[in-house]
Amino acid sequence: MVTSPLRPEGTAPPRLMIAAPMTGQGKTTIATGLMAALRAAGHTVSGHKVGPDYIDPGYHALGTGRPGRNLDPHLVGEERVAPLLLHGARGADIAVVEGVMGLHDGRIGTDGFASSAHVAALTATPVVLVVDVSRMSRSAGALVAGMVAYDPAVEVVGVILNKAGSARNVAEIARAMPIPVLGVVSRDEEIAAPSRHLGLVPAAERAESARAVERLGERVARDVDLDALVELARSAPALDARPWDPADEPGIAAADGPRPVIAVAGGRAFTFRYPETEELLTAAGCEVVAFDPLVDTALPSGTRGLYLGGGFPEVYAGRLAANRALLTELRDAVRSGVPTVAECAGMLYLAGSLDDRAMAGVLPAHARMTERLTLRYPVATAPGDTLLTRSGESATGHEFHRTRMSPGACAERPAWVVDGAPEGFASDTLHASYLHLHWAGRPRFAARLADAARATPPPAPASVPAPDLVSLKAEAVAEPVADPLRHHGDVEVGEGMLDLAVNVHPGRRPVWLDRALAESLREIDAYPDPAPARAAIARRxxxxxxxxxxxxxxxxxxxxxxxxxSWRRPVVVHPQFTEPHAALEQAGHAVTSVLCPAENGFVLDPDAVPDDADLVVVGNPTNPTGALHPARDLRRLCRPGRLVVVDEAFMDAVPGEPESLVEERIEGLVVLRSLTKHWSIPGIRAGYLVGDSEAVRGLERASTPWSVSTPAIAAMIACTSEEAVPEAERRARELDGWRSHLEAGLREAGVGFVPSRAPFVLVRAGGGAHARLRAQGIAARRADTFPGLDPSWIRVAVRPPEITRRLTAALAGLVPDTAPSA
Structure with a gap:
């Protein structure tokens, strides 16, 4: 007998398989709940899934606190199934394996190969059946009896009755059972996991997933006999196998020298990858660094290889497309020869477009969603030498998607031939296809990617254009700023420059406002009292x-x-004014960014905000995009336990103030207003917040005494008076007319922009436009310091037509790097 270094007499981790007579019986619910219940009871639990599924292991990971693992003879070979089980169960007290489909359902035409029963036999794992008895009585006993007797190599040791009805019917079913009933779980829609077009919604995309799994564990602990299950798990015999070790695989060896960085796509859009892939790359001497294409605007520093796995990019296509800075860097990296492996979602991300939204543009193909589900378990053959493969090599994989690529493969060098047809795109530095592979079954792929990454020189620094006519000051501003979240437009304005960078109304202040400010100076010998301002704002x-x-x-x-x-998950909706993000980070909070897509006019999709966000900050209209979000969408963000902060700093510049929430009483809603821009008083820090009285009391307790100055109090009283209302509307309509003139000029000049409702416009002027405008004495606000925007954007403040004409004339002479978007 081959002995394991862990157990001299053989390896026998306690283990159980949760299987079912057919799909839809509740395996995932019961298996995940069992993992969570055992963990809560003090056990160290290892979670496993039969088959190629990526989604269920995500829930298993939440239940166990360890990576979810897959056991699939088709993907890794029969000989590796037991070693992979032992590898995943290292240090665990008990392993729980969730089956796939019906107990004996495997790859079509193979008599049950890769079925749950096949894996149970390969790993000598006792099986507990989950049976949905919502529409059965004694017949459930006959069904289970057949499952028990069908294959002597599979030991079915117990049954859990799911979606049970009355106690009387449960008793009838239990008497008919040929094996012990280990639990009875009644129907509960609240513990069901939601589905999506490819199955369950990934755990990483369900903000409430952790709490849901915790509830599952509580339910299973109440309704299932955990002690009996543990005893059955301990009855599993020793395995004549050694735990899988990535370092023992042929070709996997860490070379001397620096560890090349392999950037691995993660986050909500890229949740599909097997943990063994990263373990193999690490054993091969690479440093695996995850990045989130929805949030991160750059690849990890020093990236010398890329692994773009599967997921749901079609669900997040808008947000992926809006992150142009990352897409541009990714495209440049792949085109420059950084070795790249892309599976399914990763291939879509590299395509020219996905559902008409621009992606990285590396592959000469376009993708879109279809009604047809492609689901197959093929053997693929390599038609030639590529980054991963050598001509004639075969690999077993799986496909699971509802998208179609057109064309479907590069005619010269496809990645694979599957069922006689070319599939995917390949080169010496790229391998992209729909096929998902489990690299534990093909470890040489990890070795080849690692070798290619080591042979790839570090990325060259971005080239810097010659200064030409750009002034030294302009050149300095164009360089990366040390703290982008703290960058403001006022630093871009120099002496003698035309100011289109600062969003302050260029007109004169009303006489009555100047008078109020002047008179306030007579009272600066006393501490300021904000009470009169508070009353004036409340009346307004x-x-x-x-x-x-x-x-x-x-x-x-x-x-x-x-x-x-102590915010658990604060969210800032971007692109927007960066001050709230900076303030949250300064207070020690890890901020989640939600990017609004450019192709939707940067308008917020409320469903993009994570369900577990307890703070959401959004501008309306948003700086710098000028997007005015519908009030109904902002109301949808409000829910118990969450504070929603709507920054309406520029709402007074929108005629009629449509979509404002400042007068609505909604629990957990706070609206911010600023008086400095519309009334031309940036030197007087005057603003206020209006909202939920409980939140306001908390904010007041956190405030610094006398933070609001006497002149600011005077400004608040004056600018919220009855006299101010018609003047505020007049200014708003004046700005509206100026903006219409600006947008018409941009359109005539052929320069792209985002239609705005604010006193500024986000302009797609092309790379280098910011510096070239400065060379002509025109200061615009650089926009690449706003998360989600790249250097092709600038923000232009609305000004009178005579000033606007000078800007549009200058822009007409600039050649954008990208096509304008109206």
Missing amino acids: HGRGVDEVLPTAGAAEAFTLIARLR
């Missing part, structure tokens, strides 16, 4: 004084919000 918006808090501009409000609580 029809709110109670307990629903209003004057602040030293919106900046103080963002700081107070960041300090209000």
Whole structure:
């Protein structure tokens, strides 16, 4: 007998398989709940899944606190199934294996190969059946009896009755059972996992997933005999196998020298990959670094190889397309020869477009969703030498998608031939196809990617164009800023420059406002009292004084919000004013960014905000995009336990203030306003917040005494008076007319822009436009410091037509790097 270094007499980790007579019986629910229940009871649990499934192991990981593992003879070969089980179960007290489909259902035409029964036999794992008895009585006993007797190599030791009805019917079923009933779970829709077009929604995409799995564990612990299950698991015999070790695989050896960085796509859009892939790459001497294409605007530093796995890019196509900075860097990296492996979703990400949304543009193909599900378990053959393969090599894999690529393969060098047809795209540095592979079954693929990464020189620094006519100051501003979240437009304006960078109304202040400010100076010998301002703001918006808090501009409000609580998952919707993001990070919070896609006009999709976000910050209209989000969408963000902060700093510049929430009483909603821009008083830090009285009280407790100055209090009173209302509307309509003139000029000049409702416009002027405008004495706000935007964008403040004409004339002489988008 071959003995394991862990157990001299053989390896016998306690283990059970949760299987079913057919799909849809509740295997995933019961298996995941069992893992969570055992963990809560003090066991170290290892979770496994029969078959190629990526989604169920994600839930297993939540239940166990360890990576979910797959056991699939088709993908890795029969000889590796037991070693992989032992590898995943290292250090665990018990292993729980979830089956696939019906117990004996395997690859079509193979008499049950790769079925749950096949894996149970290969690993000598006792089987517990989950049976949906919602429409059965004694017949359930006959069904189970058949499963028990069907294959002597498979030991079925117990049954859990799922979706059970009355106690009387349960008793009838239990009497008919030929094996012990280990649990009875009644129907509960609240513990069901949601489905999507490819099956269950991945755990990484369900913000409430952790709590849902915890509830599953509590339910299983209540309704299932855990002690009996543990005893049955301990009855599993020793295995004549050694745990799989990636370092023992042929060709896997860590070379001397620096460890090349392999960037692995992750996050919500790329959840499909097997943990053994990363373990093989690590054993081969690589440093595996994950990045999130929805959030990160650059590849990991020093990237010398790329692995883009599967997932649901079609669900997040808009947000992926909006992250142009990352797409551009990714395209340049792949085209420059950085070795890249892309499976399914990764291939779509490299395509020219996905559902008409621009992707990386590396592959000469376009993809879109279809009604037809492609589901197959093929053997693929390599038609030639590529990054991963050598001519004639074969690999077993699986495909599972509802998209179609057109064309489907590069005629010269496809990645595979599957069922006689070319599949995917390949070269010496690229391998992209729909086929998912389990690299534990083909470890040489990991070795080849590692070798190629070591042979790839570090990425060259980005080339810097010669200064030409750009002034030294312009050149300095065009360089990367040390703290992009703290970059503001006022630093871009130099002496003698035309100011289109700062969003302050260029007109004169009303006489009555100047008078109020001047008179306030007579009172600066006393501490400021914000109470009169609070009352004036409350009257202006029809709110109670307990629903209003004057602040030293919106900046103080963002700081107070960041300090209000120990936020579990604060979300900032981008692109938008970066101050709230910076304030949250300064307070020690890890911020989640939600990117609004450019192709949708940067308008928020409420469903893109994670369900577990307890703070959401969004601008309306948003700086710098000028997008005015519908109030109904913002209301959808509000829910118990969450604070929603709507920054309406520019709402007073929109005629009629449509979509404003400042006068709506909604639990957990706070609206911020600023007076500095519309009234031309940036030197007077005057703003306020209005909202949920409980939140306002908390923010007031967090505020610094006397933070609002006496002149700011005077400005608040004056700018919210009855006299101010018609003047505010007049200014808003004036800005509206100026913006219409600006947009018409941009259109005539052939320059792309985002239609705006704010006193600024986001312009797609092309790379280098910012510096070239500065060379002509025109200061615009660089936009690449806003998350989700790249250097091709600038933000232009609305100005009178005579100033606008000078800008559009300058822009007409610039050649954008990208096609304008109206």
